[in-house]
Amino acid sequence: MTRRPGLTARLVMAQLLVVFVGLATLFVVASAVGPPLLRRHLRSAVGAVSPHLSRHLEHAFLAAGSISLAIGIAAFLAAAVVAAVLLTRRLSRPIHELADAADRVTAGDYTARLGPTRLGPEFETLTSAFNTMADALENTERTRPRLLGDVAHELRTPLATIEAYLEGLADGVRTLDEHTLEVLGAQTTRLHRLVEDISLVSRAEEHQLSLARSTLPAARLVDAAATAVRPGFRTRGVDLRVMVAPGTPAVDADRDRLVQVLVNLLTNALRHTPSGGTVTLAAEPAGGGAVISVADTGEGIAPEHLPHVFERFYRADPARDREHGGSGIGLTIARALVQAHGGTLTASSEGPGKGAVFRIGLPPASDGPDLQGSNVGA
Numbered sequence: 001m002t003r004r005p006g007l008t009a010r011l012v013m014a015q016l017l018v019v020f021v022g023l024a025t026l027f028v029v030a031s032a033v034g035p036p037l038l039r040r041h042l043r044s045a046v047g048a049v050s051p052h053l054s055r056h057l058e059h060a061f062l063a064a065g066s067i068s069l070a071i072g073i074a075a076f077l078a079a080a081v082v083a084a085v086l087l088t089r090r091l092s093r094p095i096h097e098l099a100d101a102a103d104r105v106t107a108g109d110y111t112a113r114l115g116p117t118r119l120g121p122e123f124e125t126l127t128s129a130f131n132t133m134a135d136a137l138e139n140t141e142r143t144r145p146r147l148l149g150d151v152a153h154e155l156r157t158p159l160a161t162i163e164a165y166l167e168g169l170a171d172g173v174r175t176l177d178e179h180t181l182e183v184l185g186a187q188t189t190r191l192h193r194l195v196e197d198i199s200l201v202s203r204a205e206e207h208q209l210s211l212a213r214s215t216l217p218a219a220r221l222v223d224a225a226a227t228a229v230r231p232g233f234r235t236r237g238v239d240l241r242v243m244v245a246p247g248t249p250a251v252d253a254d255r256d257r258l259v260q261v262l263v264n265l266l267t268n269a270l271r272h273t274p275s276g277g278t279v280t281l282a283a284e285p286a287g288g289g290a291v292i293s294v295a296d297t298g299e300g301i302a303p304e305h306l307p308h309v310f311e312r313f314y315r316a317d318p319a320r321d322r323e324h325g326g327s328g329i330g331l332t333i334a335r336a337l338v339q340a341h342g343g344t345l346t347a348s349s350e351g352p353g354k355g356a357v358f359r360i361g362l363p364p365a366s367d368g369p370d371l372q373g374s375n376v377g378a
Contacts, residue, residue, distance in 0.1 A: 011088055015080035023073055030065050094123060098130065110138035154194055158187035197329045201312065201336050209340050211254040215365040218251060218283040218290045219244040225262030226281055229270065237275035240266075245284035252365040253341055261334045261345075265294040265358050268330060272356070273298030289343075289364045295357040301349035309347050310335045338362075 094117040104112035113131050117123040165184055168174035203209045226242045233240040251258075262281070269279045277297040284291055301309060312332045331347075338345040342363050349356040 011084035012081055015084055016077065019073070019076040019080055023069060023076070027065075027069060031062070035062075091119070094119060094127075098126070101130065101134070105134060105137060108141075110134055110141050151198070155191065158190045161187045194329075197333055201329065201332050209337075211257060211340060213252050213254055215250050216253055216255055216258075218248045218292060221251075221253070221255065221258050221262065222281055222283050222292065224255070224259045225266060228259070228263050229266045232267070233270060233279070236270060236273075238270055238273050239276075239278045241278060241280045243280065243282045245282070247285050248283045248290050249285055249288070249364040251290050251341075251362045253362065257337050258341070261337050261360065262292065262294070264330045264334045265360075269294050269296040269298065269356070269358075272296065286361065290362050292360045292362070293357055295355065297355045299356075300352045300354040301347065301356050302352050306347060306349060310345070334358075 094114070097114060101112040101114055112134055114127045117127055162184060165174060165180055169176060169180070174180055200209070222242055222244055226240060230240055266279065266281060273279055273296045279294065279296045279298075282293050282295070284293075310331050312329055335345045338360055344359075344361040346359050346361075347356060348359070
């Protein structure tokens, strides 16, 4: 296999090509323009000269030009080689560093990072892109063991329950009564829901989720979500308030998916709000689009947990959340669905005991009419 020339050889050849083209152009122009110009100046300065003297002067002019060109070519060649070598060394260092860092990442070392190259914005953009990729891979690798452990735990709990009941039935300790069927059905449903949730998040994050979009007034989404969860709020004794500000624009969205997101957020707020508390579901215009928020007066979120609330299976208090019945993947699903709509989902809290606010930012419908808002009490 023929070995291709390296970077230094290519730079040298490129510069030599430029030099030779320039010198050839200079030689042709000097040969064509120089002698007639010399003769004209001789006639102007000393008058008519003999043909022999004219040829002698022309030869001297061309000889001097050739010597100058030869010296120029040598200087140009030396400068081209030196510049190519220095430039190659300057470029080779960050390229080799990039290759070494890529090899480290390939080998599983996600701590590899590139320092500043000081070679211009193009290399800085490349360095920044690599470091961003490495950060994402490191974060994924850091959370992967915990994710796998949490998935295993979520599967183990219902499976252990089902296994215990089946063993009891086989040993004659338990009977196949209504209670047993209810427990087995509930645990099977839990397993099915967990598998469906994981599949939904994966499809949404891989942009493989199909959305049945239509132009929808924000009030319709808010009211549909509130209607779905209001019985649970009444049972728990939590006040649900719904407000839609005037001028809130319509949005281009999949109704079922966005209602699913709002129900998820409302259920999460209910889970962490004690009896007598308040959850407010509101919609308002913002930046040309609409913002739908779910604010509660519940437990709040500690600052150290706030950046992680949308991670899969993340729990600030695992024992308490499992006791409440949360799987730890609901907020991840909500964010993935909102992002599939081209929107954003953020969380904020002033700290434990001070409640939390989740905000959904959605772009406006391309040609949807504005909806004049209303205030709807629980």
